[in-house]
Amino acid sequence: METDIIVGNIKKAARELFRKYGYNKTSVNELAKHSRIAKATFYKHFASKELILHAVLMDYIQENVQDILNKHVGERDLNTFLANTILRVSRVTYTVCNEFIGWEFIRESANAQEYLKILSDDLEFLLLSSFMQNDTIGAVVPEEKLTFLIKCSKNIVFSFAFTAVSDADVRKNFISFQKDMLPHLVDATLQ
Known part of the structure; x- marks a missing residue:
């Protein structure tokens, strides 16, 4: 996947999950899963x-x-x-x-x-x-x-x-x- 597509998918997943569950109740694992990427890939693009x-x-x-x-x-x-x-x-x-x-x-x-x-x-x-x-x-x-x-x-x-x-x-x-x-x-x- 191209970097822009990955970042776009992470942002989309974050918008949806943060709105649905709130920041505190959304984990990086859920963000990665919802973005269809590995947790390590998430951290490659966002350190936290x-x-x-x-x-x-x-x-x-x-x-x-x-x-x-x-x-x-x-x-x-x-x-x-x-x-x-x-x-x-x-x-x-x-x-x-x-x-x-x-x-x-x-x-x-x-x-x-x-x-x-x-x-x-x-x-x-x-x-x-x-x-x-x-x-x-x-x-x-x-x-x-x-x-x-x-x-x-x-x-x-x-x-x-x-x-x-x-x-x-x-x-x-x-x-x-x-x-x-x-x-x-x-x-x-x-x-």
Whole structure:
């Protein structure tokens, strides 16, 4: 098998198994079996289960960020476009972490906390580069101001995961973020 095909099969298996069973309950043996490869072949392409998780999450988030940026360019004004884009991206990020990893595991595992920091940094870089390449945002908003907006929004959204007890709490937090915080962050970014 060609390397790209093998990596694609591993990623597909990981997406399916992580969503179905969660990261913590999916073993490398199951990933290899579902990919129809030997365990050694899995490790040839991904040194750990954490690395395949990271690849799957970043691919998924990047696809969704591009989709969000491309679909909603025609919104009324830059404030609205930027606020709605940040909100949509925040929801995607929260949802993907919930579906693939599970917040209970993240809250309870020291390794997951360390991984979440790496994911957070890589997510910030991905969002910043995607936003800077977007003609509507990148041409108007300086990089340092976008960095401010992305960091603040990301930190607020990740805090939801650690403070929310139920899905209703998360919904309430997102509504509060959208109405009470995000407009001020966007205004500060565009000033």
